[in-house]
Amino acid sequence: MTTLTKGPEAVRLPAPPPAARRRGRWVTITLFLLPAIVLFLMLVVAPMVVAAYSSLFRWNGFGGLPTDFIGLDNFTRLFSSEIFVQDMWHLVVLVALSIFVQLPFSLAVAMLLHQRMRGRAIYRMVFFAPYVLSEVITGVLFSLILSPGSGMANQVLSVFGWESEWLADPDTVLPSLFLVMTWKYFGFHMMIYLAGRQNIPDELVEAAQIDGATAWKTFRYVTLPLLGPTIRISVFLSVIYTIQLFDLVWILTGGGPSHASETMAVTMMDWGFKRSQVGYASAISVVMFVLSLVFALFYQRLVMRRDLEGATTSMGGRR
Amino acid sequence: MKRSLVLIAAAVLVAGCGGAGGSAQQEGTDGSPGQVTLEWWHLSTAEPLKSLWDQRAKEFMAQNPNVTIKATVLENDAYKAKLTTITQSGQAPDLFATWGGGVLQQQIEAGLVKDISTDVADVLPNFTPAALSAYQFDGKTYGLPTDIGVVGFWYNKELFQQAGITEPPATWSAFLEDVKKLKAAGITPIALAGKEKWPGHYYWAYLAMRIAGLDALKQAAVDNDFNRPDFVAAGQQLKALADLQPFQKGFLGAGYGTPDGQAATMGNGQAAMELMGQWAPATQADAGKGLGEDLGFFPFPAVEGGKGSAGDAFGGGGGLAVGTDAPPQAVEFVKYMTAMENHSKAVEAGGVLPVLKGEENAVEDPNLKQVATMLAGATGYQLYLDQAYPPAVGQQVNDSVAELIGGTKTPEEVAQDITEVAKSEG
Numbered sequence A: 001m002t003t004l005t006k007g008p009e010a011v012r013l014p015a016p017p018p019a020a021r022r023r024g025r026w027v028t029i030t031l032f033l034l035p036a037i038v039l040f041l042m043l044v045v046a047p048m049v050v051a052a053y054s055s056l057f058r059w060n061g062f063g064g065l066p067t068d069f070i071g072l073d074n075f076t077r078l079f080s081s082e083i084f085v086q087d088m089w090h091l092v093v094l095v096a097l098s099i100f101v102q103l104p105f106s107l108a109v110a111m112l113l114h115q116r117m118r119g120r121a122i123y124r125m126v127f128f129a130p131y132v133l134s135e136v137i138t139g140v141l142f143s144l145i146l147s148p149g150s151g152m153a154n155q156v157l158s159v160f161g162w163e164s165e166w167l168a169d170p171d172t173v174l175p176s177l178f179l180v181m182t183w184k185y186f187g188f189h190m191m192i193y194l195a196g197r198q199n200i201p202d203e204l205v206e207a208a209q210i211d212g213a214t215a216w217k218t219f220r221y222v223t224l225p226l227l228g229p230t231i232r233i234s235v236f237l238s239v240i241y242t243i244q245l246f247d248l249v250w251i252l253t254g255g256g257p258s259h260a261s262e263t264m265a266v267t268m269m270d271w272g273f274k275r276s277q278v279g280y281a282s283a284i285s286v287v288m289f290v291l292s293l294v295f296a297l298f299y300q301r302l303v304m305r306r307d308l309e310g311a312t313t314s315m316g317g318r319r
Numbered sequence B: 001m002k003r004s005l006v007l008i009a010a011a012v013l014v015a016g017c018g019g020a021g022g023s024a025q026q027e028g029t030d031g032s033p034g035q036v037t038l039e040w041w042h043l044s045t046a047e048p049l050k051s052l053w054d055q056r057a058k059e060f061m062a063q064n065p066n067v068t069i070k071a072t073v074l075e076n077d078a079y080k081a082k083l084t085t086i087t088q089s090g091q092a093p094d095l096f097a098t099w100g101g102g103v104l105q106q107q108i109e110a111g112l113v114k115d116i117s118t119d120v121a122d123v124l125p126n127f128t129p130a131a132l133s134a135y136q137f138d139g140k141t142y143g144l145p146t147d148i149g150v151v152g153f154w155y156n157k158e159l160f161q162q163a164g165i166t167e168p169p170a171t172w173s174a175f176l177e178d179v180k181k182l183k184a185a186g187i188t189p190i191a192l193a194g195k196e197k198w199p200g201h202y203y204w205a206y207l208a209m210r211i212a213g214l215d216a217l218k219q220a221a222v223d224n225d226f227n228r229p230d231f232v233a234a235g236q237q238l239k240a241l242a243d244l245q246p247f248q249k250g251f252l253g254a255g256y257g258t259p260d261g262q263a264a265t266m267g268n269g270q271a272a273m274e275l276m277g278q279w280a281p282a283t284q285a286d287a288g289k290g291l292g293e294d295l296g297f298f299p300f301p302a303v304e305g306g307k308g309s310a311g312d313a314f315g316g317g318g319g320l321a322v323g324t325d326a327p328p329q330a331v332e333f334v335k336y337m338t339a340m341e342n343h344s345k346a347v348e349a350g351g352v353l354p355v356l357k358g359e360e361n362a363v364e365d366p367n368l369k370q371v372a373t374m375l376a377g378a379t380g381y382q383l384y385l386d387q388a389y390p391p392a393v394g395q396q397v398n399d400s401v402a403e404l405i406g407g408t409k410t411p412e413e414v415a416q417d418i419t420e421v422a423k424s425e426g
Helices: A002-012 A019-054 A073-079 A082-114 A120-132 A135-145 A152-158 A173-198 A202-210 A215-226 A228-243 A247-252 A264-274 A278-303 B002-018 B024-030 B049-063 B076-088 B101-109 B129-135 B157-162 B172-184 B198-211 B214-223 B229-243 B262-267 B280-287 B328-337 B340-348 B366-376 B391-406 B411-425
Strands: B036-042 B067-073 B095-098 B143-150 B152-156 B273-276 B295-298 B312-322 B380-383
Touching: A019 A278, A073 A082, A073 A278, A082 A120, A082 A173, A082 A228, A082 A264, A120 A173, A135 A152, A135 A173, A135 A247, A173 A228, A173 A247, A202 A215, A215 A228, A228 A278, A247 A264, A264 A278, A264 B076, A264 B391, B036 B076, B036 B328, B049 B067, B049 B328, B049 B340, B067 B328, B095 B101, B095 B328, B101 B129, B101 B312, B101 B391, B129 B143, B129 B312, B129 B380, B143 B328, B143 B366, B152 B157, B152 B280, B152 B366, B157 B172, B157 B295, B172 B229, B198 B214, B198 B229, B198 B273, B198 B312, B198 B391, B214 B229, B214 B380, B229 B391, B229 B411, B262 B273, B262 B280, B273 B280, B295 B366, B312 B328, B312 B366, B328 B340, B391 B411
Parallel strands: B036 B067, B036 B095, B312 B380
Antiparallel strands: B095 B312, B143 B312, B152 B273, B152 B295
């Protein structure tokens, strides 16, 4: 790591500015940051604090701040609730499917579209298009397509003598939901991978080919390792999205049938806004927050450590 | 200035007449010439009400040039969610549709709903007591009814005939037999919207009413205890029905008013019956083709050995409540909407049922007449459970019953789950 220390030293070379000028710079920085900090405190930090606070109360959400303090009862109730435990399981299933099916699929499409082929730009655009649609429109669209009675999916598949109840059957609802998620998001991940692939110098691939590497070996030992940072960030985005998954489920199934496709965010909406138990819903949101935070911190520290050198994980420059 | 004052006075006078007179003077004293906008939220998304209500608003605006009515019309589930969200932020629309009961009571306790007792004292005697009861608490009135009805079975006469059923079932066991006959004839017996949970809760509610009785349902909410043999028995009967697999294909994912939902399935003649409220014929015609002459109505059958009377009716209406901070014109509009000559138009069109005394003659549709007669002769009345109970308990009833119908919960677990949530509220 000795080579790294060269950088900071080089910066330190010019004489430090006089104290007055340095203070002036701090004032400028503070002034520029102030609007953003105020907004951040008001719209992000304050609601988080209020949610954490109200999660300790029995509260129907009406009138001022909650008063009926019940300690951690909301959390004990939450973790003994079958539905919430099911939500966590759905999260695990969807994350696993995303990482092991959706992302490899996106990667494969990206590699394919990196080749020189006719109409490459059109394919890229078409595959990326679903990502631009709003989640609600996607939801409405697929609830029509996947409708068991008159939906397009069953009309087409019935030609081959195959039919499914899609979103109406507790056993198939999660895979169907994942299908819609993939349709909507594989284009986005494909785009990230394409960008990552374009950053890999052609010389490396060429060199491997000259050394006699097969296409698979070139991919496995040259392209894939060099795509590492890109893959790690796309896994990260995918997991965070799944933890917060709401719109699509709300429109497609509302969490049903029999909670078979419910996610934490849907459960939270249900208790907070349909049943007026805001304290309990706040407890769910706190768990979601902690889960996202813990995942983000651990993932960034452990997995994305090298990719983020000098950003969030530099530990004050000491590394 | 002078001219606008005259205009206002004239407008208020006209509005006063519309609201069966009386309050014009009181209005005249504080009437300021400023423009007033009334936010009005309701959920009549289907014809004929959709355009009728719109017409009433336009007429009212024409008579009161300083009033602008901005209507927000949402579908049932979206409406409930949006109203809860805004009321939790400490506001309420100036005018909003309500079912009364526990949900309205919670909004009243939060200080969001105006006590309109004195404003409407002059028109109160015009309403039937059954229609009014859901909006009155401790002798105070918080809303006026626009509709009142009952839930019952709407059936397709043609399909019943095909299955060889000559008359609608009067008992629960006969009902189950008919379901089997329909299935044997290759007809889907019942249309149900399983994605939305409120249509399913009607079955459990009616069975609980027939088996345990009205008083038991009331008492359960007081004691926070639904863990009684009678409620379990209601669940078992519903399970017996669900085990016959009487519902349309993919019903667990079906909505109510959507193009392939419960109402459309029924309205297109793809299922023989549905358990639904007085608005069912309108929605069937709106979402599907509508059955016309083939549509019939029969009350929920009696359950043998049950404690409840077969004459007890389950249902609800709809009313209009006024937000605490609403301008006085909001109350005037509510009175205008429910005045005899205005409201009876909606009754004639078959959109709502009579809420005013002497309005019965305006009912023209034979099926709705039957509903009105059943209502008039009801031995007891139970409001929708998801409105009568506090929201958390009501939604849990919906939820648990959906799980029971979906086959993931037993009747005992349903009673247990509802009890647990009821206790968490208490």
